[in-house]
Amino acid sequence: MSGARRLAVRAEINGRAVAREVEPRRLLSDFLRHDLGLTGTHVGCEHGVCGACTVLLDGEPVRSCLLLAVQADGHAVETVEALGGEQGALGPLQEAFRRAHALQCGFCTPGILTTITAFLREHAEPTEAEVRRALSGNLCRCTGYQHIVDAVLAAARSRRDG
């Protein structure tokens, strides 16, 4: 390996304390995927457009390809791996996605799930137009979005009823 300078990252990742040393240029997305093995977070463009790499930083959706790992120092990060229920069971949003056939290749899905997790926390009764706006920063090349919109609306309903 090169003798590049390394910096410390101490963060809470999916509820667990993590301490690592990284090259300053290490992207948060690569840190999550390749250093921590959290490969559920996907990288579709590495320039901040597709949204596949979206994770929650202190609860807010951020593009992990536009952040350096060192910028997560002192913060809490949640990835798609944290959204499920017990023992690998699907969480309610994930279940709604499955029922509505809201994913095909599934590459965009983790970034959409994280984005929508944050959205639903703030929008208990979203309209279809609001859901589409919330999704508009995430590209999906497979589904045409309709089933994703259906899934989000269904998840919002079951949150309210549930």
Added chain:
Amino acid sequence: MVAGAQGGVIGARLARNEDARLLTGRALFVDDLQLPGMLHAAFLRSPHAHARLGAIDAERARALPGVVAVFTADDLGAAWRPGPLLVPPPPVPGALFHERTQVPLARGKVRHLGEPIALVVAESRELAEDAVAEIRVDFAVLPAAADLEGALAPGAPRVHDDLDSNLAAHVVQGRGDVEAGRAAARLVVRRRFRYDRGAAAALEGRGVVAEWDARAERLTVWDTTQAPIPIRNGLAAWLGLSEDRLRVVAPFIGGGFGPKIMMFYPEEVVVPWAALRLGRPVKWVSDRAEDFVSTTQERLQIHDAELAVDGDGRILALADSFLHDTGAYDPYGLTVPLNSQANALGLYAIPAYRSELRAVFTNLPIVTPYRGAGRQHGTFVIERLLDLAARELGLDRAEIRRRNLLPKEAFPVAQGIVYQDFTELTYDSGDYAPILEQALERIGYRRFVEEEQPRARAAGRRRGIGIVTYVEGTGIGPFEGARVQVQGSGRVTVATGVGTQGQGHFTAFAQVAADALGVDAAEIDVTTGDTDRFHWGTGTFASRGAVVAGNAIHAAAGAVAERARALAAAALGVEAGEIELAGGAARVRGEPGRAIGLGELARRANPLRGAVASGSEPGLEATRYFGPERGATAAGAHAMIVEVDPETMAVAIEKYVVVHDCGRVINPLLVEGQVHGGVAQGIGNAYYEQLVYDASGQLLNGSFMDFLVPTALDVPPIEVGHLETPSPLNPLGVKGAGEAGAIPTGALFAQAVEDALGLPGFEILEIPLSPNRLFELVRAHRAARGEEGA
């Protein structure tokens, strides 16, 4: 055999078996692989579209810490050779075809932007990329053949020095007397149409990971390919390995859409070669910028076409002569332009047809099929010509289509031209009038044209409607196979060779097997795309997975069911005809208490001691193959209502309807997903996505910032109607559905936008459009008519 009698699992809207893994982040994609000792590769790619290669100086790169090796063409030895021709030229008399296939690393000259020149292997991806930046190459930049028409002009720069011109292929097909049709016509509409390049832009780029296991003497390659088996076989030959020393795995793939089947991408050869050479695993994963210049693209064609019709709008003849941009190499033969030739016939009775195609080498990235694969162009030509003919004759757009539809009695329809599978293009089955009528009904065509549009016009609003039809040749051969096995636990495994990129094969294939075996589809584990699990077959392309692999599974599961019935009959002391399979068990019809579980039967079929009858085979397992005699033709209609803002030329899609007939449907939920996704790509193709190259062959918009993929705000809800005319060509009666959504969208967009703008004499003859382009077209039209405000 009639399938579907048991429980109706075929045709059920089942949620998918594969989703749990994808939703929780556990699904394995190629870039997720992390192997001990793994090295990372990065390619030096040509920054020029056309240049002679002088000296390559990699000394500085090699000296960087963490760099393990730098390879150029000269290092590859016997592994340096042009790739195979994936699809040979069609057996059409007089056809001309020049085979010029891509090479692993450029030697002598580079012929398109992004062509790989050198490979760096390093301890990390970052270091590999650092080292790429240190390689010095002496380029002598050459003028580029970057314009399709210009590339055929005398004196144009030649992509391949050993050819006299850039003409790559010339094929003329046709039937009937076009001259006579023209002579008898009341009207001949002649136009030039242009359909430009776009990118499939799967959200996951391409990637290859290769690992040589010296102890097992096996090379394993994980590849984002749609065709793992051909890759394994070709790569074994290429690297001089026995096929069983090589395993190719296409794990979860983040979208394919066509460009992920190529034989071979340079990286698919060079990365495994480097892993063998270095004895360490090597990973290469493209970034988005790389994807824009190294993944194959499609769609640039220029058509000069004419349609001859009688006074009632009935088609007498269609003639088309077109240029097809094949990019710098033509490894995929003529699949794309042959599809264009076929699709121009549409759903219509066309007595005389002549189509001349010229494929042209250009200094642009290689062209291979991308969802639709040339079908768009043929559909654009015939649908636009019908619109223009209707306009000139004062006929309604729906009516001119209605009058020309092939009647139900006409099937099967032999079209007299050679299709991409080299059989005579033949529509196997269809009933087209209900497709058109249902689409018109669902969109509210009459009401819109008679009431809503006049009202909107009166209020100064530019609202318009479009209605187009299309055929989709699907499910071509040669063959696929499948192995179905009942395990001792009662669970069923299905293995087949096609790769999967999100189509839902894990579920649709499970439904086919579940239907034959009387088990729950969730009890069936499907494996696709791993050559260690199944090693015969070709791949996922041309909307063929459900048709060809689906029928192989149907046959294999049927054979297992038969064996289960025979074994159960013997065990329960009845005739096999009295046994039914349901609920995971074989039971005596009418006596549900007398039953034996499939798992128990499987265990008994694999005894550990004792004797078996001579000639008996172990296990509840069967392998079967299916090869259709020819492709099955699906058909459909799309309709939409749009409103155009005349200031910004923003197009708002108010309603979008698809009615389609893809034969028997295995899972309507999955088919709707395919249609929705296809329409979204079609909308992108029609109004957002265009790869813009300058005269030197430089790509000007190679990022998601500049190449706009539609978002959830751009794709409307899509209403889907299914009609089912089974295909007689396969026992399941299915046809493919993978491309239907994307085929007619360009033609539909052009028609609906033209209608919305309502400018006399204004015609849209090109795709992709964009707000800018539409604005320019309108301005030019006004200027040509001497109108104000031009």
